[in-house]
Amino acid sequence: MTKATISRRTLLTTLAGAGAAALAGCDPTGAPAAGGRLPDPLLVQVDGGLGVLRGTDLEVIPHGVATADGRLVHASAPDGADTALWRIDAGRGTASERVRLPGRWVPQTVSVDGSRVALTTEAVSVTKERPAGRDVTPVLIADAGGVRQRLRLPGNVVPEAFTSDLAGLFVLEWLPPNAPDRYRVRVVDLATGVPGPLSTRAKAPVPAGAEEEMRGDGRQAVLAPNRAVLYTLYTHQPEHQHTRDRISGRPGSDVHAFVHTLNLEQRWAYCVDLPHPFGEGPTDGHAMAITPDGSRLYVADTTSGTVAEISTEDLTVRRTARLPAGTGPAYAVADGDRLFLGAGAGAGAGAALRTVDLAGLVVTTERPVRDALDGLVLSPDRARLYLAQHGAVTWQDPATGGELGRVAVPGLVGLHGPARPA
Template identity: 80%
Template sequence: MANTTISRRTLLTTLAGAGVATLAGCDPATSPAAAILLPDPLLVEVDGGLGVLRGADRQTIPHGVVTADGRLVYASAPDGADTALWRIDAGRGATSERVSLPGRWVPQTVSADGTRVALTTEEVSATKERPAGRDVTPVLIADAGGVRQRLRLPGNFVPEAFTHDLAGLFVLEWLPPDSPDRYRVRVVDLTTGVPGPLFTRDKGPIPAGTEEEMRGDGRQAVLAPNRTVLYTLYTHQPDHQHTRDRISGRPGSDVHAFVHTLHLEQRWAYCVDLPHPFGEAAPDGHAMAITPDGGRLYIVDVTSGTVAEITTEDLTVRHTAKLAGATGPAYAAADRERLFLGAGAGVRTVDLADLAVTAERPVRDPVTGLILSPDGSRLYVGQNAAVAWHDPAAGGELGRAAVPGLVGLHGPARPA
């Protein structure tokens, strides 16, 4: 099985392939018969845009967000002074009827079940960049039928995720709103439109003035397979204090990285501190992957070679291991028994039983992404202008398809 890694939003614009027909807008195009067929539909990132690869077909989505399970994409495009919104079956390519939204909007986040989408007037990544200063944030809640609700949130907000029951919207509130340098997670009641604090892990309300304010880098996020918990890896948190420490009055620990755990159903948040040396090296040298059953979360810092295992039931670091260090951006994928780590021009296989390396194999180019096929029989490796797929057990390359401008791999595109 595959686990899908997300960065909360993926807004992509162009897709091209050597010997493969491209398309403008969001219409499918068919490639020549000689083009190499991908065994599985994939969602990829290329040159700042979102693309879907199906066999020899290619599809581009100028502005869109995809569900964490890779089944549905909400796409938008300018339509005069308004915005056209429609939904795409990522695995099959079927599209819904376009609906018109008044004004200009871009999709920001979609609910785990794919029935709701939150749109904003500007695109901002919840894990990659900070928004421009503003005093009011317009947010539109929509579905495949059109507008469901309009919000004007006083302050500077970025929608992050919907609550499991769709009655609330988790947001990052940036402070101060006109010149943001830190943020906190809040939840907007979609009945009243009022943002408020989350709960603590014991389901009690967070007292006023004790909410966590974060200043560091949100590196990566993954959604639990049961869609109820969102895990986000944060690094480089200067002067950060967790809610539990602010409530108790303790000074807190000197940590440079942690996993922010957001329960989408019960509306609580909890941070799992990562031990030294996590967070001290470059943020892009960190990666995270979750097992298919959702029971274990793995974080790696390839610069130091450190791997940590978190049990998601009790949210503690069970143990850590030290591997050989590497350089460059890190990528990770996991099945039930193995953790695959990509950095530089190599892919390592780590046995989950003892966090020991069982294989290390070179690849043709520096790795730009790792994902497992839904049946676990292929490990897709992002390469220079190409996607290659390997045998996860033997490690040999099974095939390769050209994708010029490839930035990274998002995940399998599954039929809705």
């Protein structure tokens, strides 16, 4: 329920500058450049954790979480039997003083303003993993001053996001707790530590027994530019019923993919169903992107070649179109007029990058990419399109597709977005 794009629900980390590496305890690798220096600092994902690529230098933080806009990072490191926690200005590379937290903790999610962080005893990707079985989940809420609250939440939960007012914490509650195979989204009142249901879109509490239980795969999360709504793409939902269907008693429709819409301010959730054939192909063949003004959300299934446009105002699918089909993992990023779609690579096929005109939802250009894709990001001024590929970040002119530069990044596995100054 990531640009800012967040892999649901996975929020990232960074650090910048050689001096900041020593200050923050990072591991500079000094990756050599091939074709110039990186014009914009980027938040990246590498085998060793999360980090920032600045110029030709890569610096990694093994444990950390960043705001979706890439401005602030909370990072942690073992400090004896305890944990050191500090905050980093991602764009400038400056770090706060470290505070000591009792026990061993790792950051799991951070508030959209970067002021609060929820830590758990083990990190779990909310889009890619299910936690080990447990009856109780310890959660620590902290800020730059140290511990604010220590919770022992009943059941098997994974923190996902803070409410906008910082009074609540959205969590995934896995069921059954000791052998999880499905989950539901709940909100914990941080004043009392008591979890409860969300509200409906009509702002009424969801009745007991009517909460959605999801069994499918959370592919990707996108935070709205106004930071008030989190959209998460789900695929493959066997025997799933939306809250609205469970309340009404209707059987629901045979839907294999939908966008879960979570309002961080008003605490309601709503699912936008995606039509056939969304969700019938591989989960990683789906991707999602939002326009800079937040008015339109695009979901693409490259396996079938289908793209859908969702109005974020009325939460309906306005139109769909068929594009040429592709293979491999899909990635998407949008500006006001164009949608850039990348298909990683599959057996017997190479990677490809397409530009889709949003006025007509038609492909205007398609270019082969020499290496498999692991991510797409637009620069803040939208003048450069960054591609994560095997062991390198390349950047192109979005209009012509001409490659402008390339920097080697050992262990690169993905892109988060620009690292912006706080």
